[in-house]
Amino acid sequence: MTDPFSSDGRKAPPKPFTITEGQRKVRSFVLRQGRFTDAQQRAFDESWPRFGLDYTGQPRDFDAAFGRKAPRILEIGFGNGEALRFSAQRDPGRDHIGIEVHAPGVGRLLNALAEDGARNVRLYHHDAVEVLQHEVADGSLDEIRVYFPDPWHKKRHHKRRLLNPEFATLLVRKLAPDGRLHLATDWQDYAGQMWDVLDATAGIANRAGPRGAVARPDWRPQTHFETRGQKLGHGVWDLLYDRC
Numbered sequence: 001m002t003d004p005f006s007s008d009g010r011k012a013p014p015k016p017f018t019i020t021e022g023q024r025k026v027r028s029f030v031l032r033q034g035r036f037t038d039a040q041q042r043a044f045d046e047s048w049p050r051f052g053l054d055y056t057g058q059p060r061d062f063d064a065a066f067g068r069k070a071p072r073i074l075e076i077g078f079g080n081g082e083a084l085r086f087s088a089q090r091d092p093g094r095d096h097i098g099i100e101v102h103a104p105g106v107g108r109l110l111n112a113l114a115e116d117g118a119r120n121v122r123l124y125h126h127d128a129v130e131v132l133q134h135e136v137a138d139g140s141l142d143e144i145r146v147y148f149p150d151p152w153h154k155k156r157h158h159k160r161r162l163l164n165p166e167f168a169t170l171l172v173r174k175l176a177p178d179g180r181l182h183l184a185t186d187w188q189d190y191a192g193q194m195w196d197v198l199d200a201t202a203g204i205a206n207r208a209g210p211r212g213a214v215a216r217p218d219w220r221p222q223t224h225f226e227t228r229g230q231k232l233g234h235g236v237w238d239l240l241y242d243r244c
Contacts, residue, residue: 037104037107039107039111040103040104040106040107040108040110040111041107043106043107043108043110043111043114044103044106044107044110046114047110047111047113047114048110050114051110051113051114051118051121051122051123052110052122052123052124052125053065053097053122053123053124053135055124055126055130055131055135056135057130057134057135058134058135059134059135059137060135060136062095062097062122062140065122066095066119066120066122068095070093070094070095070120071093071094071095071142071143071176072094072095072096072097072140072141072142072143073087073091073094073095073096073097073141073142073143073144073145074096074097074098074099074136074141074143074144074145074174075087075096075097075098075099075144075145075146075147076099076128076144076145076146076149076162077099077100077101077128077146077147077148077149077150077162078098078099078100078105078109078147079100079102079105079147079148080105080108080109081098081100081105081106081108081109081112081113082221082223083145083147083220083221083223084096084098084109084121085109085112085113085116085118085121086219086221087219087220088113088116088118088120088121089116089118090219091219092119092120094120094142095120095121095122096120096121096122097121097122097123097124098121098122098123098124099123099124099126099127099128099131100123100124100125101125101126101127101128103125106123106125109123110123128162129167129170132170132171132174133170136174137174138173138174139173139174139175139176139177140174140176141174141175141176141179142176142179142180143175143179143180143181143182144171144174144175144179144180144181144182145182145183145220146162146163146181146182146183146184147182147183147184147220148184148185148186148223148226149161149162149163149183149185149190150162151185151187151189151190153187153189158193161190161193163183163190163193163194163197163198164197165197165200165201168197168198168201169201169202172201172202172203172204172243173203175203175204175243176243177243178242178243179242179243180240180241180242180243181198181204181239181240181241181242181243182217182220182238182239182240182241183198183238183239183241184216184220184236184237184238184239185236185237186226186229186234186235186236186237188235188237191213191237191239192211194237194239195210195211195239198239198241199211203243203244204241204242204243204244205241205242205244206239206240206241207240207241207242208239208240212239213237213238213239214238214239214240215238216236216238217238217240220238
């Protein structure tokens with residue numbers, strides 16, 4: 001098992017995910033950890049053993065991790081954990097798995113989960129692609145959520161975007177029959193790329209029809225940044241795809 005902590009007890013940063021582009025490796029994110037507060041450090045020290053899942057690179061028995069058998073939701077890149085916490089509170093019948101590479105956000109969510117006494121959430125502080133490839137069984141997820149991934153808005157950086165055909169195929173493989181894929185973005189051109197990729201991906205169908213979006217579902221809370229963006233005239237696109 002990989003030890004997620006460094007020798008001084010602090011959380012070690014994850015190894016960045018890379019995708020292959022020809023013979024060149026391209027990172028899909030840049031670690032901008034920001035200030036790691038004492039409270040967030042205590043969260044790792046005290047709550048990681050309760051809520052954390054150490055990446056092992058081996059198939060994970062999630063029934064054992066949660067102590068029950070239940071449908072599972074995976075959120076990729078949960079940020080500060082606002083949506084994940086909201087969903088876990090209102091949907092206790094399903095188990096929630098969150099993946100995030102940025103340690104401060106993981107620390108904030110660990111504190112919130114401890115405050116809630118949550119029982120249906122487990123977290124990875126690791127690269128989502130590696131977790132999906134090696135720890136999540138095919139056909140085992142009831143739902144996958146990808147909310148507001150980094151848009152890499154400069155055109156020369158579009159190759160770094162998480163949503164690409166290879167990743168989409170991986171997501172579909174992990175969904176259970178009749179499973180659901182939910183993405184949200186506030187960048188119109190990224191929504192367009194998502195449609196280009198997902199509408200052409202076998203095994204899923206856009207619930208709103210080709211290049212269609214839906215109103216924000218009630219299971220996704222509206223964030224502070226989303227509200228601020230809408231006041232500035234920014235759009236938000238929620239894309240729902242069903243496994244077929």
